[in-house]
Structures are given as C-alpha cells and as structure tokens.
Amino acid sequence: MVSVQLKSIVVQDLHCSYGSREVLRGVNLSVSSGEVAAIVGVSGSGKSTLAYCLSGIIPHKIEAEVSGEISIDDTNYRELSFRDIISHVNIVMEDYESQIFGLTVEEDIAFGLENLGLPRSEIANRLDWALMAFDLIDRRKALVSELSGGLKQRLAIASTAVLKPDFLILDNPTSNLDWPGILKLKQLVQELKTSGSGVILMLRKIKGFEECIDKIYILNSGSLRQVEFSNSALTPQFKPLIRNSRESVGSALISIEDVWFKYGGPYVLKGINLKVYAGESLVVMGCNGSGKTTLMKHLNGLLKPCKGRVVVCGRDTRNFSAAQMARFVGLAFQDPDKHLFAETVWEEVSFGCRNLNLPLENATKALKLLKLVELKDKPIHELSMGEKVRVVVASALALDPKVLVLDEPTTGQDYDLLQELAYLIYKLKVSGKAVVVVTHDSDFALAIADRIAVMNDGKIAYCGKPMEILYNEEVVEKAKLEPPSQARLLEVRG
Amino acid sequence: MLMSSYSNIPLRKFNPSTRMFMSLTIIVLLFTVSSIPAVAVLLIATLAISIVGGVGKHALKVLKIAAPMLLFAFLLWALLHNYSLFYSSSNTGFAVDFGIYMTLRLVALIVAPLIFIATTTPSELIASLESLKMPRNLVFLLGLTLRHISGIAYEYKAIKEAQTSRGVELDKGFLVKRIRNYIPVIIPLLIRSVEVADKVTLAMELKLYGKGKRTRFFTYEFKLADYVAISMSLAVLALFLYFKLAFGGI
Numbered sequence: 001m002v003s004v005q006l007k008s009i010v011v012q013d014l015h016c017s018y019g020s021r022e023v024l025r026g027v028n029l030s031v032s033s034g035e036v037a038a039i040v041g042v043s044g045s046g047k048s049t050l051a052y053c054l055s056g057i058i059p060h061k062i063e064a065e066v067s068g069e070i071s072i073d074d075t076n077y078r079e080l081s082f083r084d085i086i087s088h089v090n091i092v093m094e095d096y097e098s099q100i101f102g103l104t105v106e107e108d109i110a111f112g113l114e115n116l117g118l119p120r121s122e123i124a125n126r127l128d129w130a131l132m133a134f135d136l137i138d139r140r141k142a143l144v145s146e147l148s149g150g151l152k153q154r155l156a157i158a159s160t161a162v163l164k165p166d167f168l169i170l171d172n173p174t175s176n177l178d179w180p181g182i183l184k185l186k187q188l189v190q191e192l193k194t195s196g197s198g199v200i201l202m203l204r205k206i207k208g209f210e211e212c213i214d215k216i217y218i219l220n221s222g223s224l225r226q227v228e229f230s231n232s233a234l235t236p237q238f239k240p241l242i243r244n245s246r247e248s249v250g251s252a253l254i255s256i257e258d259v260w261f262k263y264g265g266p267y268v269l270k271g272i273n274l275k276v277y278a279g280e281s282l283v284v285m286g287c288n289g290s291g292k293t294t295l296m297k298h299l300n301g302l303l304k305p306c307k308g309r310v311v312v313c314g315r316d317t318r319n320f321s322a323a324q325m326a327r328f329v330g331l332a333f334q335d336p337d338k339h340l341f342a343e344t345v346w347e348e349v350s351f352g353c354r355n356l357n358l359p360l361e362n363a364t365k366a367l368k369l370l371k372l373v374e375l376k377d378k379p380i381h382e383l384s385m386g387e388k389v390r391v392v393v394a395s396a397l398a399l400d401p402k403v404l405v406l407d408e409p410t411t412g413q414d415y416d417l418l419q420e421l422a423y424l425i426y427k428l429k430v431s432g433k434a435v436v437v438v439t440h441d442s443d444f445a446l447a448i449a450d451r452i453a454v455m456n457d458g459k460i461a462y463c464g465k466p467m468e469i470l471y472n473e474e475v476v477e478k479a480k481l482e483p484p485s486q487a488r489l490l491e492v493r494g
Numbered sequence: 495m496l497m498s499s500y501s502n503i504p505l506r507k508f509n510p511s512t513r514m515f516m517s518l519t520i521i522v523l524l525f526t527v528s529s530i531p532a533v534a535v536l537l538i539a540t541l542a543i544s545i546v547g548g549v550g551k552h553a554l555k556v557l558k559i560a561a562p563m564l565l566f567a568f569l570l571w572a573l574l575h576n577y578s579l580f581y582s583s584s585n586t587g588f589a590v591d592f593g594i595y596m597t598l599r600l601v602a603l604i605v606a607p608l609i610f611i612a613t614t615t616p617s618e619l620i621a622s623l624e625s626l627k628m629p630r631n632l633v634f635l636l637g638l639t640l641r642h643i644s645g646i647a648y649e650y651k652a653i654k655e656a657q658t659s660r661g662v663e664l665d666k667g668f669l670v671k672r673i674r675n676y677i678p679v680i681i682p683l684l685i686r687s688v689e690v691a692d693k694v695t696l697a698m699e700l701k702l703y704g705k706g707k708r709t710r711f712f713t714y715e716f717k718l719a720d721y722v723a724i725s726m727s728l729a730v731l732a733l734f735l736y737f738k739l740a741f742g743g744i
Contacts, residue, residue: 098696120711323658341678
C-alpha cells in the first residue's frame with residue numbers, strides 16, 4: 001500500500017470569510033505524503049473551516065469568500081473539480097455518522113469502492129486491507145446501528161482511507177473518545193502514515209498523539225503558526241483551587257444505595273454505593289461504556305434503579321418523575337448536538353425557567369456566568385461545539401438546582417474557558433451546592449475535584465482524593481484513565 | 495427484520511430473492527382460493543414452511559400478539575357479514591363459514607410475509623429489490639432510511655430526556671394534552687432530519703457517489719436449492735391458477 005510518488009499539499013496565504021466574519025487570516029501550511037501534521041486549536045478557532053478549504057468543500061459545497069492558493073503537486077485547486085480534489089484529499093468530518101452509508105461494517109467500507117466502479121477483485125483486496133488495518137475484521141458483518149461511538153468513528157475513517165486519498169483530514173476525531181480510544185486512534189494514524197498517506201489532524205489537544213505527529217501547528221483566531229512540541233501552549237496548567245476535605249462539607253445531598261440497573265440485557269450498574277455532600281464536587285471518570293452516563297441519569301430520575309435506591313435532596317427518585325426532580329437536579333447532557341432543541345440560545349437557556357415558573361433572571365444570570373450574553377439571540381445551529389456545551393451547562397444552571405450534574409463539559413472548550421468553568425464550579429460549591437462532573441480530562445478533574453470516583457464495568461472501582469487516584473500509576477493504568485499532563489510528559493520523554 | 499439468533503436457520507440457505515418469491519407466491523395463492531379446505535391447506539403449508547424453515551417460534555409470537563385482533567375479525571365477519579352497511583345481501587343470519595374462511599386467510603397472511611421479513615437483513619432486502627430491477631436511486635434511498643432509523647430514534651429519546659429534565663411532564667393530562675406535549679419534541683426532530691439530509695448529501699459526494707458505472711460487490715448467488723424452490727412455487731402457482739381459470743377456483 002506504499003505510494004511511490006511523494007506528494008505534497010501546499011497552502012499559501014489562505015484567507016477565508018463568511019460575509020464580514022473572517023475565519024482564516026493568511027494561513028500557510030505544507031504537508032507531504034507519509035507525514036502527520038496536527039493543527040491544534042479550540043473550537044471556533046477555524047479548524048473546521050481550514051479542513052473544508054483543504055478538502056474543497058469550501059468553496060465548492062459551502063459558500064465563502066476565499067483568497068490565497070492551495071495546490072497539490074503544483075496543481076492549483078482552482079483547476080480541479082470537487083471530485084478531483086476529493087480523490088486526492090478526503091476528509092472524515094466531526095459529525096462522522098453522516099458519512100456512514102452501509103448497513104453493515106463491510107458494506108460501508110465497500111460503498112465508496114463500489115462507487116469508484118473498481119473491479120470486484122480490487123474491492124475484495126482493499127476491503128480485507130481495511131478490515132485488518134483498522135481492526136474491524138471480527139465485526140465485518142456487524143450492523144452499524146449496533147456499534148459503539150468509537151467503533152463507528154473507526155469505521156468512518158476506514159471507509160474513507162480505503163479510497164486511498166493521498167491525504168486524509170480528520171476533523172476533531174477525539175471528541176468523546178476515552179483514553180484507550182485515543183490510543184487506538186493514534187495507532188490508526190500510524191497505520192495510515194506507514195501506508196504512505198499524509199494525515200492532517202484537527203485537534204483540541206495533542207495528548208496521546210505525540211509519538212506519531214511530525215509537525216504541530218497552533219490555530220488561534222484564524223492565524224496558523226508552527227510550534228515545537230515543547231511549546232507551553234500545548235500543555236497549559238490549571239490554577240489550583242481550594243479543595244474541600246470531607247470534614248468541611250455539609251450533609252449528603254445525593255445518596256446512591258446499592259443501585260443495580262439494566263436496560264434489558266445484562267446489568268450495566270452493579271451495586272453502586274456513593275454519597276455526594278453539599279459543598280462538594282465529585283468527578284466521575286472511567287472508560288466509555290463503564291456506566292457513567294447511566295448513573296448520571298439516575299440522579300434526576302430519568303432512569304429508576306432496578307434494585308436499590310437513589311435519594312437526592314431527601315427525595316427517593318423512584319417516587320418522583322424526572323420533571324418533578326428538575327427543581328432540585330440540573331443535568332447538562334453530553335452530546336449537545338442531540339440534546340439542544342430550541343431555536344436560539346435564549347430560548348434554550350430560559351426553557352426550564354418558563355416551564356417551572358422560575359424567575360427569568362436565573363436564565364440571564366446563567367448566560368452571564370457561561371459568557372453567552374453576546375450569543376443570546378444567535379440560532380443554536382450556528383454555534384461552535386464549545387459554545388453548545390456552554391449552552392447545555394447554562395440551561396441546567398438556570399434552574400438554580402441544589403445539585404448540578406455536568407456530563408462531559410470539557411468537549412471543545414479552550415483552557416481559558418475551562419479555567420472559568422472550574423472557578424464557576426468552585427463558586428457553586430462554596431454556595432452549598434453539590435456538583436457532579438463526568439469527564440475524561442484528567443487535568444480538569446485534578447483542577448476541580450474534591451473526590452474522584454472511577455467506574456469500571458458498572459461498579460465503582462476506586463474512590464478517593466484526586467491526587468491519590470490520578471498520580472497513582474497502577475490505578476491510572478488499570479482503569480485506563482488519561483494520565484495527567486505532567487505524568488504524561490515524563491512518560492513520553494522517557 | 496432479521497434477529498441475530500436466526501442467522502443459521504434453514505430458510506437462510508436460500509437466496510433472499512427466493513424467500514421473497516416464496517412469500518409472495520403464498521400471498522397471491524391466498525387471494526386466488528375461495529374455499530375453506532383450500533385456504534386451510536395453504537395455511538398448513540405456510541405454517542409447515544415457517545416451522546421447518548426455523549421461524550416457527552417467531553410466527554407463534556406474532557400470532558399471539560395478533561390473537562385478539564383475529565378473534566375480533568372472526569366475530570365481525572361471522573356475525574355481521576350479511577348485514578353490511580355498504581351493500582345489500584339477500585342472505586340473512588350469521589355467516590360462520592365466511593368468518594372461518596376469512597380468519598384462516600388472515601392467519602396465513604400474517605405468517606407468510608415472515609418467511610421473508612423475519613429471515614432477511616436490511617442489506618439483503620435492498621439486494622432483493624435491486625435484483626427486481628427497481629431504480630437504483632430509490633433502492634439507495636430505502637437503504638439510507640433503514641440506516642438512519644436508529645439515529646432518529648436516539649435523537650427522539652435525547653430531546654425527550656432533555657425536556658423532561660427541565661420540568662416538562664410529557665405523559666400527563668388527557669390524550670389531546672399528551673399529543674400536544676409531544677409537538678415541541680417532534681418539531682426539532684423534523685428540523686434535525688432536514689439538517690441530516692444536507693450532511694448526507696455532502697457525505698455522498700465525499701464517497702464519490704453519483705457519476706459513472708457502479709460495481710455491485712455484494713451479490714447473492716442462486717444455488718440449486720433456489721432454482722428448486724422457485725420452480726416448485728411456480729408449479730403450485732400455475733396449478734392453482736389453472737383451477738381458478740378452468741373451474742372457477744377451489
């Protein structure tokens with residue numbers, strides 16, 4: 001699969017704007033085949049726009065004003081049709097699900113090859129290569145609808161890579177991946193690299209990919225600059241906040257007592273016991289599928305335990321509907337794209353207040369706290385991922401609940417905003433609320449947690465002080481957690 | 495659609511198109527016969543095929559669910575057939591025979607499609623339709639719909655959860671109120687579906703769909719068993735049609 005000819009994609013002084021909003025400001029970039037370039041930037045920094053320009057989606061499919069040059073092997077993009085560009089530079093988009101067409105794994109990988117009109121023997125060869133290289137061979141007949149998010153993403157990459165473009169762009173491939181998922185993705189990128197493809201990774205952070213990346217660029221407000229691995233912007237540190245010890249917090253607001261739960265198949269929660277106290281922040285960590293989100297949905301009564309009970313603010317959730325619990329528990333869901341339903345930011349954030357006849361000032365306050373005031377009247381679908389996550393958090397906060405549950409609030413956020421969020425969580429704690437946060441981000445967990453509970457296979461595997469958990473190599477290794485940046489740096493540098 | 499526990503049943507040894515043909519043959523036959531013995535024979539044959547073929551248990555489960563409806567249908571036909579509002583009948587009294595005939599036929603009509611539907615994956619369904627020379631774009635569209643059904647179901651659940659978590663009581667109040675409660679759930683879902691359609695159109699181009707000749711990689715070959723099954727189906731069909739045309743049916 002190694003291509004003989006060395007190809008390169010060169011971008012010179014690329015500007016791109018949507019109307020009056022300039023998104024890319026004079027971007028210069030060059031990537032050769034067999035090379036992995038990482039473009040690191042927060043959500044809203046212009047990563048996706050750059051990815052769309054490189055794959056020809058802008059201006060062929062999405063209108064925007066573009067100036068500057070992009071060329072592949074000295075052929076200017078202007079001389080190429082969209083189909084020509086795509087056969088050289090293909091992309092796996094952030095919303096990779098829309099790129100899956102087959103009903104089964106093998107059908108999806110073959111779909112693009114069938115479209116190319118390749119002979120059956122060639123399709124068979126490439127299909128086998130992709131199934132082996134992307135470790136999907138055991139699942140070749142599996143239905144796409146039954147795959148986990150991580151596997152679907154792997155499939156989307158496999159079925160694009162199998163078309164053998166010279167360059168493959170992966171737009172934000174790590175959002176919602178746990179640490180094993182990130183390490184697996186690194187392996188896939190390595191595989192693509194050895195097969196001769198150039199890979200352009202659009203990332204929020206490079207942690208996990210250090211070993212396979214050849215070049216790093218930072219994209220900040222539309223300006224791109226190449227940096228060294230040691231650049232401090234790549235591993236910023238959170239300012240430490242005061243932690244509460246168990247002695248200084250109040251009474252238990254959440255009491256989970258021997259909770260068992262199943263959706264129909266085997267149990268996904270297996271005897272969970274956990275208490276969260278007023279004035280405390282608890283971080284729940286663990287791999288995808290370990291039961292974190294299922295447990296969070298028990299806190300506001302969306303799910304009721306099959307055995308055991310959950311008592312929140314003195315109310316047994318088995319006797320109250322989720323709607324009745326809404327006054328006490330604010331739940332900010334992960335995957336905001338699926339959970340936002342109103343037209344504008346204000347409508348979404350104030351929805352709960354209007355429903356429960358709470359003062360609208362609550363919603364205004366939540367907008368301010370999450371730095372959303374300027375976006376108040378903006379349609380939801382125009383927001384970046386980071387902004388959407390903040391809207392979800394604000395919507396939960398607007399109900400002024402005693403317990404705030406945040407499921408993956410770090411998605412797409414930059415460090416400044418995470419720092420703000422950490423401070424917000426601190427303030428909520430001080431005011432006597434309990435905050436429960438689910439996250440894969442160890443640095444963020446270290447910054448906010450009074451306690452960390454690690455879930456594994458439906459059970460609480462570890463529970464303790466943040467330092468005891470995340471700086472304990474054995475625990476991090478066994479629970480497959482993301483090592484904190486400092487520990488990771490030492491690991492990578494040997 | 496096919497359940498994974500059924501993947502090794504005897505009916506799966508046939509090509510999906512053959513299974514579709516078998517199902518359709520039975521359905522056509524059921525509409526050609528007009529006597530209780532004939533419809534009973536067809537029903538027994540249908541049940542035999544589904545039991546030997548490996549979907550007997552599934553058929554039983556479906557029939558159990560349909561039992562109240564079947565009983566109701568029997569009573570309706572047996573008691574009221576001669577008193578229709580829509581036509582005048584010279585007969586009066588109950589039509590128990592007719593009730594039995596119609597109910598047996600209904601049972602067979604419920605089981606016959608299972609021979610195809612319960613044994614077929616969505617992909618095979620698409621392939622069978624393609625083999626019937628249905629337009630490519632139409633078949634592709636159906637495949638795409640099947641592919642996205644689980645996604646839409648997930649989104650529906652997500653919006654519902656997001657709203658109940660903020661105090662909406664969806665299942666409270668009388669029927670009309672409940673239906674009205676669901677409007678704010680359905681509308682974003684519709685808007686979302688249009689957005690998905692947009693994304694899918696772009697994704698199709700990224701997968702180079704459209705121009706040029708397309709290879710069909712996954713095809714299902716016809717084996718000897720398929721030819722035998724189709725010939726037998728055709729023979730039975732011909733026989734029944736002959737009786738129908740020559741003697742006015744059995």
